[in-house]
Amino acid sequence: xNILENIIDLLQLMGQSLRIPTSFVVIDFxxxxxxxxxxxxxxxxxxxxxxxxxIVGMATAIGGGTLRDLMLGVSPFWxxxxxxxxxxxxxxxxxxxxxxxxxxxxxxxxxxxTIGLALFNVVGIEKTLNLGFPFWTAIIMGSITGAAGGVxxxxxxxxxxxxxxxxxxxxxxxxxxxxxxMCHQAGLSAEINAVLSGMMVIAIRILAVKYHxxxxxxxxxxxx
Amino acid sequence: xNILENIIDLLQLMGQSLRIPTSFVVIDFxxxxxxxxxxxxxxxxxxxxxxxxxIVGMATAIGGGTLRDLMLGVSPFWxxxxxxxxxxxxxxxxxxxxxxxxxxxxxxxxxxxTIGLALFNVVGIEKTLNLGFPFWTAIIMGSITGAAGGVxxxxxxxxxxxxxxxxxxxxxxxxxxxxxxMCHQAGLSAEINAVLSGMMVIAIRILAVKYHxxxxxxxxxxxx
Amino acid sequence: xNILENIIDLLQLMGQSLRIPTSFVVIDFxxxxxxxxxxxxxxxxxxxxxxxxxIVGMATAIGGGTLRDLMLGVSPFWxxxxxxxxxxxxxxxxxxxxxxxxxxxxxxxxxxxTIGLALFNVVGIEKTLNLGFPFWTAIIMGSITGAAGGVxxxxxxxxxxxxxxxxxxxxxxxxxxxxxxMCHQAGLSAEINAVLSGMMVIAIRILAVKYHxxxxxxxxxxxx
Numbered sequence: 001x002n003i004l005e006n007i008i009d010l011l012q013l014m015g016q017s018l019r020i021p022t023s024f025v026v027i028d029f030x031x032x033x034x035x036x037x038x039x040x041x042x043x044x045x046x047x048x049x050x051x052x053x054x055i056v057g058m059a060t061a062i063g064g065g066t067l068r069d070l071m072l073g074v075s076p077f078w079x080x081x082x083x084x085x086x087x088x089x090x091x092x093x094x095x096x097x098x099x100x101x102x103x104x105x106x107x108x109x110x111x112x113x114t115i116g117l118a119l120f121n122v123v124g125i126e127k128t129l130n131l132g133f134p135f136w137t138a139i140i141m142g143s144i145t146g147a148a149g150g151v152x153x154x155x156x157x158x159x160x161x162x163x164x165x166x167x168x169x170x171x172x173x174x175x176x177x178x179x180x181x182m183c184h185q186a187g188l189s190a191e192i193n194a195v196l197s198g199m200m201v202i203a204i205r206i207l208a209v210k211y212h213x214x215x216x217x218x219x220x221x222x223x224x
Numbered sequence: 225x226n227i228l229e230n231i232i233d234l235l236q237l238m239g240q241s242l243r244i245p246t247s248f249v250v251i252d253f254x255x256x257x258x259x260x261x262x263x264x265x266x267x268x269x270x271x272x273x274x275x276x277x278x279i280v281g282m283a284t285a286i287g288g289g290t291l292r293d294l295m296l297g298v299s300p301f302w303x304x305x306x307x308x309x310x311x312x313x314x315x316x317x318x319x320x321x322x323x324x325x326x327x328x329x330x331x332x333x334x335x336x337x338t339i340g341l342a343l344f345n346v347v348g349i350e351k352t353l354n355l356g357f358p359f360w361t362a363i364i365m366g367s368i369t370g371a372a373g374g375v376x377x378x379x380x381x382x383x384x385x386x387x388x389x390x391x392x393x394x395x396x397x398x399x400x401x402x403x404x405x406m407c408h409q410a411g412l413s414a415e416i417n418a419v420l421s422g423m424m425v426i427a428i429r430i431l432a433v434k435y436h437x438x439x440x441x442x443x444x445x446x447x448x
Numbered sequence: 449x450n451i452l453e454n455i456i457d458l459l460q461l462m463g464q465s466l467r468i469p470t471s472f473v474v475i476d477f478x479x480x481x482x483x484x485x486x487x488x489x490x491x492x493x494x495x496x497x498x499x500x501x502x503i504v505g506m507a508t509a510i511g512g513g514t515l516r517d518l519m520l521g522v523s524p525f526w527x528x529x530x531x532x533x534x535x536x537x538x539x540x541x542x543x544x545x546x547x548x549x550x551x552x553x554x555x556x557x558x559x560x561x562t563i564g565l566a567l568f569n570v571v572g573i574e575k576t577l578n579l580g581f582p583f584w585t586a587i588i589m590g591s592i593t594g595a596a597g598g599v600x601x602x603x604x605x606x607x608x609x610x611x612x613x614x615x616x617x618x619x620x621x622x623x624x625x626x627x628x629x630m631c632h633q634a635g636l637s638a639e640i641n642a643v644l645s646g647m648m649v650i651a652i653r654i655l656a657v658k659y660h661x662x663x664x665x666x667x668x669x670x671x672x
Contacts, residue, residue, distance in 0.1 A: 160381065384606045
């Protein structure tokens with residue numbers, strides 16, 4: 001993981017030069033990378049070529065935010081900032097170069113993915129509120145930002161979406177969204193809202209995986 | 225079905241308090257519920273969990289209108305009115321509680337689904353005309369409002385879209401749309417246009433199912 | 449192919465009466481027809497009915513441009529010009545009437561498809577630049593215009609998208625897009641940019657098929 005640490009050092013420099021909080025740039029990179037790797041990993045299991053893997057990785061990483069922006073009526077965020085396309089390329093070449101060694105760092109990717117989920121959720125909530133939509137729309141848009149990319153990924157690899165069958169994933173976003181809105185309406189600062197909301201998402205994801213929390217499967221009709 | 229009758233009574237009260245025509249609220253509820261149940265039913269056959277079933281149900285119910293609104297360049301209708309999300313939850317909990325008993329009321333759901341299709345078609349047509357698009361775009365948007373949710377549902381459950389292989393479904397919308405436009409251009413009132421168009425959709429759906437109307441299957445290439 | 453030649457004669461007359469360059473109308477027709485036929489052909493292999501085949505054909509032909517227009521924040525191009533829907537109908541009835549004879553003209557369709565790809569790519573690039581987006585967004589939107597319709601087609605027929613697994617297809621668009629932008633920034637006229645970019649796309653597609661160029665398959669994880 002030394003390479004990742006070097007990249008993070010570079011990102012810190014970039015954040016300083018752009019006057020964006022370094023922490024945001026670093027977390028955004030970590031999350032985008034983790035989401036892209038999850039898409040590339042599944043694409044490789046389907047024998048997709050490099051191009052296909054890149055597209056599935058990018059769709060996983062930026063698909064949720066793209067759908068959110070289309071629904072909010074604004075230009076998809078990556079159309080004015082090429083950094084996400086570059087991060088997707090970094091993810092692809094990392095997998096090409098380090099292959100299974102990289103992919104098998106499952107715990108690392110789980111943590112990165114969870115941190116990314118928490119960030120993407122908050123970004124979606126704040127963007128929606130800033131555009132004047134009601135609070136419950138903001139909660140939904142947070143979840144779409146975090147979870148819809150994985151659904152698009154699963155449609156592309158022609159599998160039933162994972163989050164519809166297992167894992168507490170989008171529900172962690174919704175819980176984090178409710179925390180955000182509660183803090184927001186209590187008059188706390190945006191920073192505190194974001195941190196508390198993100199901690200909620202991370203806590204639920206970790207507990208859900210550790211204790212195998214699952215929603216009940218819906219019964220009603222047998223497979224035909 | 226006594227519970228449904230109680231819900232409909234409640235909706236009548238709601239419509240009166242919001243000064244929306246009761247008939248519209250009732251039909252909108254019936255249609256949304258029927259569409260959501262069709263999604264939830266198919267999700268349960270795929271062993272989706274409660275969350276997955278809810279999302280598939282909602283996508284079936286509001287996916288067509290969402291795609292229409294994105295194409296029309298307006299905010300998706302459910303982003304400013306939470307009632308559709310609540311109706312989706314009612315559909316989910318109805319299936320959880322009553323399960324197969326509810327799902328097996330096939331005739332009831334067929335009638336509700338058909339009534340919903342007729343309404344969604346008219347809503348899509350009117351919204352498109354009001355935004356100044358040409359009449360044939362309105363006919364297409366009516367069909368998308370009615371039929372695209374089912375396509376999204378089938379993509380989510382990883383099946384070939386049902387309406388591409390059997391049933392006169394979207395074609396009923398198109399026929400209803402042509403009737404609407406003809407009445408519209410003949411100068412009839414919006415109410416009469418809507419009723420005649422809706423009757424056309426319902427008549428074609430019922431006749432198509434009763435007499436097994438099918439479009440020819442396209443021949444040309446064997447399955448490889 | 450005499451019928452096609454007659455249609456092209458008609459299109460030349462249409463272009464003259466509309467004062468659009470004849471060459472554009474002819475190429476646009478050829479490309480739309482080839483894309484629609486590719487969708488209809490695959491739909492017929494899945495036993496879809498005429499309606500399903502028409503929708504899959506249209507999605508292949510206009511799906512990429514629709515996604516591009518949604519991302520650019522403008523009305524999808526076919527919502528104000530019905531000609532594309534008519535061309536899709538011509539494609540469907542051609543397959544219904546001439547069936548396998550038509551579909552088996554693989555070389556003709558490959559050429560038409562390639563010409564269409566080159567045109568759609570240029571149309572997407574120019575539209576994006578005219579709306580003021582950065583050059584790299586224009587290259588992406590060109591590729592989406594050319595290649596996303598085929599992805600939507602493959603999602604509809606429930607297969608893994610072809611362009612993710614084989615063929616140099618979207619990469620030909622990207623190469624053509626880079627040529628366009630280089631010529632554009634060198635101050636050449638839009639006509640020359642378009643012709644050079646299109647020739648690049650066509651050359652790469654033909655060479656890639658002739659010499660079986662393929663991107664490497666991504667290794668990393670076995671099929672589970």
